[in-house]
Amino acid sequence: MPRPLRVAIVGAGPAGIYAADALLKSEAAVAPGVSIDIFERMPAPFGLIRYGVAPDHPRIKGIITALHQVLDKPQVRLFGNVDYPNDISLDELHAFYDAVIFSTGATADRALSIPGVELDGSYGAADFVSWYDGHPDVPRTWPLEAEKVAVLGVGNVALDVARILAKTADELLPTEIPANVYDGLKANKALEVHVFGRRGPAQAKFSPMELRELDHSPNIEVIVNPEDIDYDEGSITTRRSNKQADMVAKTLENWAIRDTGDRPHKLFLHFFESPAEILGEDGKVVGLRTERTELDGTGNVKGTGEFTTWDVQSVYRAVGYLSDELPKLPWDVESGTVPDEGGRVIENGEHLASTYVTGWIRRGPIGLIGHTKGDANETVANLLADHAGGRLLTPATPEPEAVEAFLAERQVRFTTWEGWYKLDAAEKALGEPQGRERVKIVEREEMLDASGA
Incomplete structure (x- = not known):
């Protein structure tokens, strides 16, 4: 029986979520659809929106509403507090997924x-x-x-x-x-x-x-x-x-x-x-x-x-x-990006099979948040073209439950999208007595506890 196209996205900031959205909007062309898992090293999603936008810019933080709608889709799962490559490597990702998209952004000076x-x-x-x-x-x-x-x-x-x-x-x-x-x-x-x-x-x-x-x-x-x-x-x-x-x-x-x-x-x-x-x-x-x-x-x-x-x-x-160098991927030191052609990762002049990039890790930290949509659309279009052309690697264990079992065996305490709703409620509860929309929880262990990790 045919199975959905399994895609892993590393990085749950706007770039990664826009890539998931582009995949969902294209899934009618991919029988019988797509199944997307997003891995994020932080316990909470949203990347730059949560940890890069000044707190007095609620207008920009409103972008989270649109990102929420993507992560609410049943075809998408979130695995937070999972660090690449310490908790899961590139080879291990390829064992579970037909394709891997890196959207890890840029956080260093x-x-x-x-x-x-x-x-x-x-x-x-x-x-x-x-x-x-x-x-x-x-x-x-x-x-x-x-x-x-x-x-x-x-x-x-x-x-x-x-x-x-x-x-x-x-x-x-x-x-x-x-x-x-x-x-x-x-x-x-x-x-x-x-x-x-x-x-x-x-x-x-x-x-x-x-x-x-x-x-x-x-x-x-x-x-x-x-x-x-x-x-x-x-x-x-x-x-x-x-x-x-x-x-x-x-x-x-x-x-x-x-x-x-x-x-x-x-x-x-x-x-x-x-x-x-x-x-x-x-x-x-x-x-x-x-x-x-x-x-x-x-x-x-x-x-x-x-x-x-x-x-x-x-x-x-x-x-x-400046982006952090990603192990097992080629790296351009001068630009601080992963070399690519149309989102396909390029190593020694060849496409690194089933491996893609989007957002700042691809083109450098320039432009506004919305500009990463164009990156995501191009990367996903080429990924789907590679899928249609039979150029993707075949994962050994594509079953959705396989990656959960793997993380459990590694004793990785991961958060989920349901856990984000719990953390969101906890932060809003902290703000309510002060008449504030929320008070952000800072400590990682507290975030994990509030998320029910």
Whole structure:
């Protein structure tokens, strides 16, 4: 009797769930359908949405509603708290499934090669994001003694970091932040936050809405130097061809010409300042040195040889995420991705049979969350083409119960989709006495207990 096409997806963030959705929407072409198991190293699903999006962005977290609808499908199972490759290897996955899709995303900080990055007080933005989002595998405290802080980068992560540092803890209390994060932010001493970009306003990678939201806080005064509003021919071309870039530039222009108000926390957006060195004394950050840049006509910049020293006591590097290398898969060190063609993993010029990638592990950490849908659709289309062409490996034990027995034998304490509903209810119950939608549970063991793992 024919059986469903069995597919494993490693990573239960948006990329992985979009891949599952693409498979479900195509299952009419796959007799007698598809059976999908999603493996996630965290006890809870949703990846970047849960552990990478700032808690004061409920609009973005609303994407979870759409992802819920996919995971609610009877053809989909979730195996949380299962780590690749420690709990299950690539060869073992191939023993249970016709195909394996990796969608593990990017969670580490991309390196910034300037002197002083190793100093105490120099932090990767990804680490800070993990702390304030209640990631179970990071420390429960964060040093927030600096009164003046620098954030390097002009993307949405830099905005999130700057905004969380500049807001008061009480502003964030209505969100899902756990108690340890509230207590940490309550002790935050930052009064000035300086965001630095190497290029100009037209090259900033902010989303227009996220940028405007900076100005919504009653405690944050956003300040832009009028001298930083500059465009060359390349910048003008960018604004004409990119509506979002034009909206960002207009917002920055409006802020540059207004009078400075009296809100207690100042957030400065600096452009044409390239980080050259993080300065230290006795192993601790005491300043930042930047080189002034200027446009070269193409939208790029060149150094002017003019340097400025900024009085800051901590520096956050928000210059991009980097994926972790996946054992048993080929790896491009420079891009931090798995080499692929159309989502098919490529090793030594050949497709690694029945093995696929989608999302940031495939193309790098660029674009918004929704952009991973296109990746998922292309990867799944090629997987199904390989299935139709008889090019997939045949698993030795494709029965759905076989992988459950395997994990039980390995004594892996895994969570399920039903367990997520239990954890979800537990977090909402914690928030209810405080009039909050939820309070996130942080400790892994507590998450497993609440999930009934």
